[in-house]
Amino acid sequence: xxxxxxxxxxxxxATGINLTIxxxxxxxxxxxxxxxxxxxxxxxxxVLSVIIGVIGAWxxxxxxxxxxxxxxxxxxxxxxxxxxxxxYFFYFGLGAVIESGGHPLVSNVAxxxxxxxxxxxxxxxxxxxxxxxxxxxxxVEATEALGFTxxxxxxxxxxxxxxxxxxxxxxxxxxxxxxATTLAYAISVPELxxxxxxxxxxxxxxxxxxxxxxxxxxxxxxxxVVFMHxxxxxxxxxxxxxxxxxxx
Amino acid sequence: MSAxxxxxxxxxxxxxxxxxxxxxxxxxxxxxxxxxxxxxxPAFDLKPRDAMLLGLFLxxxxxxxxxxxxxxxxxxxxxxxxxxxxxxxxxxxxxxAISFLAxxxxxxxxxxxxLGQISIFGPVRKVAWLVTHFFxxxxxLVLLFFCMFLLPFQIQIFGVIIPLPDWLKxxxxxxxxxxxxxxxxxxxxxxxxxxxxxxxxxxxxxxRQQTIWKIILPQCIKRMLPPWMNLYxxxxxxxxxxxxVGVNEVMTLAGDVLGAEGGxxxxxxxIYSYILLWFFLYCYxxxxxxxxxxRRFAVK
Numbered sequence: 001x002x003x004x005x006x007x008x009x010x011x012x013x014a015t016g017i018n019l020t021i022x023x024x025x026x027x028x029x030x031x032x033x034x035x036x037x038x039x040x041x042x043x044x045x046x047v048l049s050v051i052i053g054v055i056g057a058w059x060x061x062x063x064x065x066x067x068x069x070x071x072x073x074x075x076x077x078x079x080x081x082x083x084x085x086x087x088y089f090f091y092f093g094l095g096a097v098i099e100s101g102g103h104p105l106v107s108n109v110a111x112x113x114x115x116x117x118x119x120x121x122x123x124x125x126x127x128x129x130x131x132x133x134x135x136x137x138x139x140v141e142a143t144e145a146l147g148f149t150x151x152x153x154x155x156x157x158x159x160x161x162x163x164x165x166x167x168x169x170x171x172x173x174x175x176x177x178x179x180a181t182t183l184a185y186a187i188s189v190p191e192l193x194x195x196x197x198x199x200x201x202x203x204x205x206x207x208x209x210x211x212x213x214x215x216x217x218x219x220x221x222x223x224x225v226v227f228m229h230x231x232x233x234x235x236x237x238x239x240x241x242x243x244x245x246x247x248x
Numbered sequence: 249m250s251a252x253x254x255x256x257x258x259x260x261x262x263x264x265x266x267x268x269x270x271x272x273x274x275x276x277x278x279x280x281x282x283x284x285x286x287x288x289x290p291a292f293d294l295k296p297r298d299a300m301l302l303g304l305f306l307x308x309x310x311x312x313x314x315x316x317x318x319x320x321x322x323x324x325x326x327x328x329x330x331x332x333x334x335x336x337x338x339x340x341x342x343x344x345a346i347s348f349l350a351x352x353x354x355x356x357x358x359x360x361x362x363l364g365q366i367s368i369f370g371p372v373r374k375v376a377w378l379v380t381h382f383f384x385x386x387x388x389l390v391l392l393f394f395c396m397f398l399l400p401f402q403i404q405i406f407g408v409i410i411p412l413p414d415w416l417k418x419x420x421x422x423x424x425x426x427x428x429x430x431x432x433x434x435x436x437x438x439x440x441x442x443x444x445x446x447x448x449x450x451x452x453x454x455x456r457q458q459t460i461w462k463i464i465l466p467q468c469i470k471r472m473l474p475p476w477m478n479l480y481x482x483x484x485x486x487x488x489x490x491x492x493v494g495v496n497e498v499m500t501l502a503g504d505v506l507g508a509e510g511g512x513x514x515x516x517x518x519i520y521s522y523i524l525l526w527f528f529l530y531c532y533x534x535x536x537x538x539x540x541x542x543r544r545f546a547v548k
Contacts, residue, residue: 076528082485085488085499085527088520089521185492193387210393210398213390213393214386214394217387217390221385
């Protein structure tokens with residue numbers, strides 16, 4: 001392994017391509033940490049935003065007008081304002097209010113997770129809602145005939161079907177969410193971009209780090225795309241939905 | 249008066265009238281009428297425009313309350329916001345200008361890239377596909393950093409030195425992902441055109457170039473418009489990313505304002521809400537319009 005790391009040191013002396021993240025243990029360590037933070041941030045945001053989406057979509061189908069219209073305005077507000085300003089609003093604005101004796105109660109990582117999840121969650125509500133609307137009316141009526149409550153039908157019948165219909169839309173949104181985790185840089189969450197900026201200001205190797213960054217993100221997103229496509233394929237119910245009907 | 253007697257429709261409706269003529273709306277109207285009768289007053293029905301005004305009013309009211317709680321020594325929040333509004337407005341106009349320029353550049357480049365994706369020449373198709381997907385999968389902020397740091401601050405063409413200011417580099421950085429997204433929009437739209445169009449063009453002896461420019465693309469415009477507008481709204485919101493790399497747009501100016509006011513913490517929440525409101529007022533109508541166009545152009 002050491003020979004592999006040493007090769008990059010040799011590459012630096014021979015060609016001037018300075019990839020400190022490979023031959024310098026300190027940089028290697030903090031880059032790996034940053035990479036892990038990005039993955040943790042992405043996973044936390046994905047889980048939380050999907051939960052927000054499911055609850056929001058359920059609330060949108062409720063009979064309560066006030067609940068429905070507040071969900072509508074939540075979606076419109078978060079979809080039509082810049083996510084970066086939302087992040088600043090939460091971290092600097094609300095963060096300054098929610099404090100005790102000069103110490104913030106919520107860390108910057110937590111604010112980043114909250115803010116990005118609410119941002120992506122607004123899109124997820126719309127995605128799940130259109131999925132729920134696409135569930136055939138007859139299926140919903142069948143659940144009523146079988147004596148399901150509204151919640152029971154939602155959990156056991158409608159959501160599993162709606163989830164399959166909304167997977168392609170969800171894919172796109174989750175990819176956008178992974179890309180949006182770079183915004184956490186602005187409130188100095190030590191994620192991939194932030195760590196890279198530290199490294200390139202220490203070692204003055206901007207072009208190399210930029211290339212590494214781009215490869216990392218394109219790779220991360222690529223892995224997510226492949227994973228989601230596999231999942232979409234595995235979840236398919238034969239004979240249900242457009243995908244099954246149109247193709248094969 | 250005499251005319252009304254002859255028109256049965258204009259007679260006042262009986263207490264529990266059904267509306268059989270207004271079939272699509274009848275059920276809803278009757279339900280509403282029943283509800284209103286139950287409550288004994290008209291139902292509360294909020295239209296989007298009124299809701300926006302109400303939102304604006306609430307923000308002002310909240311700012312007012314914060315101001316009242318603020319004590320007499322410091323300047324109030326509303327006067328402070330009003331005082332800095334002209335400065336913030338110039339920043340916002342700059343954001344919009346950057347978004348227009350990036351959208352124009354990205355659309356032109358993306359249209360050609362999209363056409364490259366359907367080229368009959370294999371290597372062109374592959375390269376266009378690769379470029380499109382690379383720039384679509386890279387985060388906007390990373391691309392912005394890429395352009396900020398790796399483009400020179402000036403370029404020399406035939407002995408003429410052309411300076412590249414930060415905002416121009418940022419515009420270029422934002423235009424790259426726009427280009428990739430437009431490329432996908434163009435490719436997607438072209439694929440929805442029935443193959444019969446291509447075949448009939450061929451039968452009428454149109455060349456491939458003529459077919460694309462005179463037959464296929466004009467039909468695509470309608471399908472491309474909603475996603476293109478959606479992309480524009482996303483771009484307009486992402487222009488604030490330029491503040492991270494130090495362009496003097498609205499977020500940078502907001503930071504300057506906070507600095508000039510001496511780091512008042514009570515000003516943080518109002519000023520960010522204020523900027524959120526501006527973007528909302530700019531992007532929400534675009535989003536509504538996009539939804540309307542989508543409905544009108546929907547393929548049945």
